[in-house]
Amino acid sequence: MKFLHTSDWHIGKTLKGRNRLEEQAGVLREITRIALDNDVDAVLIAGDVYENPAPTPEAQKLVVRTLLRLAEQHIEVVLIAGNHDNGATFEAYKPLTDVAGIHIYGHARPAANGGVHRFRAKSSDEYVNVAVLPFLSQRYAVRAAEIIANTPSQNIGAYDQLVRDVLDNLTKPFTPDAVNIVMAHLTCTGGVFGGGERAAQSIMEYHVPAAVFPVEAHYVALGHLHRRQHIPAACPVHYSGSPYAVDFGEQNNTHVVCLVQASPGTPAKITDIPITSGRRLRTVEGTVAQLIAGRVDYGEDYLRLVVTQPAYAGIRDDLLEPLPNTLEIRIHPDHAGTGSTAGIAVDRPARTPAQLFSDYCHSIGVCDDRVLALFDQLHDDLTRSIARP
Incomplete structure (x- = not known):
């Protein structure tokens, strides 16, 4: 059987006030075309829709x-909530979307109560098991482990152990005569950040080792x-990555969807199919004159300009008029202390709220780890989007 693996669409994302919905529509049209052209049995969307x-x-x-x-073409659509999504809303619409052939999962649940999505591939008639694990905040990982894995409260340990306990339950129904898939939204130890992830829900406390995934998974x-x-x-453990550059930190990423072919007795074959619809994000450095002179090379790219000269009154207008796709202007640190920088950022490394x-x-x-831990908990509660189950 064949399926597409994609994730992190971030539909509705704006960048420096620029609406990108038309661009995002082009990306989704391209993903749909790829699914149809390859006659896939399923499309798996691993969160942050x-x-x-x-x-x-x-x-x-x-x-x-x-x-x-996708569903109208008899493609099995399976979707989980990420940390940017509202899991409770996904669950509210699940009865309706199930009727339409769109299977969405907002909260983790036991294998015996819908935690494994089962279907038969239209092309090969093979059985397929998809263990679904939407994003778990630290607090609700505890709740999930108690409900799903029957982990006693007094035995609850680190986040990675909680996730392991949940996955042990979800993957028990895997069978040798089926294609067995795990779909999850989480940070795997050793993974390289793309550049636009939410830092508070990607830090080490949220890391899980790849050893949590069973060898039986195709x-x-x-x-x-x-x-x-x-x-x-x-x-085989894979991140598909975002199908377009969500933020400037992702400007050098390769954007693809993963076409996967798998059979019960055969190792999975993965083919990356490029996504080209998204507009490129580009950081360009130089003096005002150099930046303007290079405009013929920028095309329709969205730009972040790093100016390597002192700022002066009117510098924004001088740059924005000839370079209308500029989304951000920064002053290089070597020149940050000279001239007027009103309304222009200084190009300094970003710091997380926890670091600040x-x-x-x-x-x-104040040097008390308990205070820092309370701040992390408060920030997690404010930024998480998975509502209480």
């Missing part, structure tokens, strides 16, 4: 129409890290 837990009606319309078009379809990559493990809070605590003489 939307950029926000409350997507706009336009973003929802685009996603729904894409999923319906393929592990992961979402969350935006870079296309293979994680060494006893079974730690620096603040240090500046006022």
Whole structure:
């Protein structure tokens, strides 16, 4: 049987105020065309379908129409919630989407209660088991382990052990006469960040080793890290990555969907199919004159300009008029202390909220790991989008 693995669409994502919905529509049309051209049995979407837990009606319309078009071609559509999605909303619409042939999972559940999606491939009549694991925040990993794996509260340990306990339950129904797949939205140890992930839900406390995935799995379809990559493990573990550059940190990534062919007794064969519809993001460095002189090379790329000269009044207008696709202007650190930088960012490395809070605590003489842990918990509660089960 054949299926597509994709993830991290982030539909509704804007960049520096620029609406990208038309661009995102082109990406989804290309993914749909690839699915149809390759006559796949299924499309697996491993989370972060939307950029926000409350997507706009336009973003929802685009996603729904894409999923319906796939389902209308008798393609099995299986989708899980990521940390940017609203799992509770996914669950609310599940009875309706199931009727349409679109199978969405907002919360983790036991294998015996829908935690494994089963179907027969239309092309080969092979049985397929897909163990589905939507994103788990640290707090709700505890709840999931208690409910799904019957892990006693007093035995609850690190996040990776909780995920292992849940996966042990979800993969028990795997059988040798079926194609067995795990689909999850998480950070795998050794994975390389793509550049646009939410830092608070990608830190070491959220890492799980690839050893949590069973050797019986023909393929592990992961979402969350935006870079296309293979994680060494006893079974094939792959991130498809985002199909377009979500942020400037991803400007050098390769954007693909993974076409996977698998049979019960045969190792999975993975083919990367490039996605070309998304607009390129590009960081360009130089003086104002050099940046303007290079405009013939930029095409329709979205630009982040790093200016290597002192800022002056009117510098934004001088750059934006000839370079209308500029989304951000930064002053190189060597020139940050000279001239006026009003309204222009200084090109300094980004710092996470946890790092900024730690620096603040240090500046006022507070050195207590419990305070930092409470901040991490509060930030996790505020940024997570999986509602309470």
